[in-house]
Amino acid sequence: MPELPEVEIVARSLAAQVLQHKITAIEKLDWERMVETPDLATFRATLPDRCILAIGRRAKWLLMTLDAGWTLALHLRMSGNLTVQAAEAMPDIYTHLVLALDDGRRIFFQDQRKFGRVRLLDPVGLAALHASLGPEPLDTQFAINDLAQLLARRNARLKPLLLNQAIIAGLGNIYVDEALWYAHLHPLRAASSLDPDEVERLYYAIRTVLQQGIQNHGSTLRTYRNSYGEPGNNQEHFAVYDRKQQPCPRCGTPIKRILVAQRGTHFCPVCQPDPSALPITVENNR
DNA sequence: CATTACCTGCAA
DNA sequence: TTGCAGGTAATG
Numbered sequence: 116m117p118e119l120p121e122v123e124i125v126a127r128s129l130a131a132q133v134l135q136h137k138i139t140a141i142e143k144l145d146w147e148r149m150v151e152t153p154d155l156a157t158f159r160a161t162l163p164d165r166c167i168l169a170i171g172r173r174a175k176w177l178l179m180t181l182d183a184g185w186t187l188a189l190h191l192r193m194s195g196n197l198t199v200q201a202a203e204a205m206p207d208i209y210t211h212l213v214l215a216l217d218d219g220r221r222i223f224f225q226d227q228r229k230f231g232r233v234r235l236l237d238p239v240g241l242a243a244l245h246a247s248l249g250p251e252p253l254d255t256q257f258a259i260n261d262l263a264q265l266l267a268r269r270n271a272r273l274k275p276l277l278l279n280q281a282i283i284a285g286l287g288n289i290y291v292d293e294a295l296w297y298a299h300l301h302p303l304r305a306a307s308s309l310d311p312d313e314v315e316r317l318y319y320a321i322r323t324v325l326q327q328g329i330q331n332h333g334s335t336l337r338t339y340r341n342s343y344g345e346p347g348n349n350q351e352h353f354a355v356y357d358r359k360q361q362p363c364p365r366c367g368t369p370i371k372r373i374l375v376a377q378r379g380t381h382f383c384p385v386c387q388p389d390p391s392a393l394p395i396t397v398e399n400n401r
Numbered sequence: 402c403a404t405t406a407c408c409t410g411c412a413a
Numbered sequence: 414t415t416g417c418a419g420g421t422a423a424t425g
Contacts, residue, residue: 118419148407175420192420194409209409228408230420275402280421287419336419337411356419377404379417 117191119253119285120328120349121339122172125197128342129177129222130170132199137166137217138181146211149226152234161185161235162214174248174284178241186241192230194338198223227338249283252321259318266306266314274302275376277321286321289334289356292381293324296355296363301387302373302380308390327352355381 117125140163144150150158165187169180177197179187189197202219212224212233224231236244249265250257265282276282277291286294295302297320300313309317333339333347336357340346350357354364359372363383371384 121419190420192407193418226408227410228418230408232421271402278420289419334419339419376402 117195117333117339118175118287118290118328119172119325120290120331121333121347122175122177122191122285123329124333124341124347125191126170126172126177129179129197129199132342133167133216133220133222134170135167136220137164138162138214138222139164139217140215141213142215142221143206143210143213146226146229149211149224149229149231149233150235151232152236152240158233158235162187173245173251174280175287176244184238186236188234188236188241188244189224190232191226192228192232194228195224195226195231196338196340198225198340198342198344247281249279249281251284252286253325259315262318262321263311263314266309266317269306271306272303272375273300273306273317274378274380276306278376278378283321285325288378288380289353290321290324290328292356293354294320295387296320296381296383297323299386301390302375302382304390355383357381 141159147155165181165183165185167179168182171178175190177189181187191197200221200223202221204221206213206223207225209227210223210225211229214222216222234240250261269276273295274291277286278288294317298313298316300317328334328349331347331349331352332341334349335346336350355370358370358381360369362368363370363386366383366385368383368385370381373380
């Protein structure tokens with residue numbers, strides 16, 4: 116569930132609570148498959164006594180910089196939540212990882228669907244993670260031309276391309292649909308078919324919807340919460356996502372929902388014209 | 402590129 | 414009971 120804005124909010128709210136605190140113990144780890152690397156014995160032996168020096172985000176990964184060169188990377192996937200709990204709080208059956216802190220509070224990694232993952236990375240592993248991911252769309256370094264380069268010569272359709280974390284980082288099903296609506300682009304448009312104006316529209320649309328998602332503390336459809344356990348309210352601002360049959364905020368046409376790459380995809384059939392309905396580009400003589 | 406698997410809860 | 418859910422990796 117959590118996409119870039121949600122993970123960003125979790126990272127910020129976690130940083131506000133646990134920076135400079137030490138992880139004293141792993142109090143619960145009852146779904147061992149969530150630990151992807153290193154092996155379980157090393158994970159269990161290394162995490163205790165690590166101090167949390169910084170908390171950030173890369174794509175949809177939450178990164179806790181620890182001492183001794185370690186980074187704890189957590190991925191919430193569809194239903195994960197990271198919260199800080201008082202000493203007396205009891206983990207429920209969906210809480211699969213509990214990290215005790217030096218002041219008695221604890222960090223709960225709760226995950227109904229058990230898709231969430233954790234990696235304890237050394238500097239080499241961290242570099243490999245970064246290298247596997249595309250650019251951060253909110254990075255001040257990320258320019259219109261960078262997006263143009265990502266789209267150029269790619270036959271893939273916009274929706275699956277923008278969901279691909281190796282191409283561009285942090286977008287998920289909600290924010291792709293929202294961005295394409297803002298940019299007036301149909302999700303099935305071929306990436307390489309965009310003209311410069313359309314690339315520019317998409318660039319600002321992506322940044323706008325992500326920034327708006329952060330401003331509204333993320334989107335809570337079912338389970339998403341920040342690290343205080345509070346929901347976001349960006350779902351109240353959706354233009355198309357989860358709004359099948361409801362009026363397009365721009366033109367009033369009922370929003371359509373189709374399947375693209377097996378993902379529910381929402382768009383306005385008038386504002387985002389079907390690529391097959393676009394005027395044929397006649398090869399202009401010279 | 403499309404399909405399937407990974408999990409569980411919830412709404413239709 | 415079936416299908417669907419904010420994600421990704423593995424498989425044809």
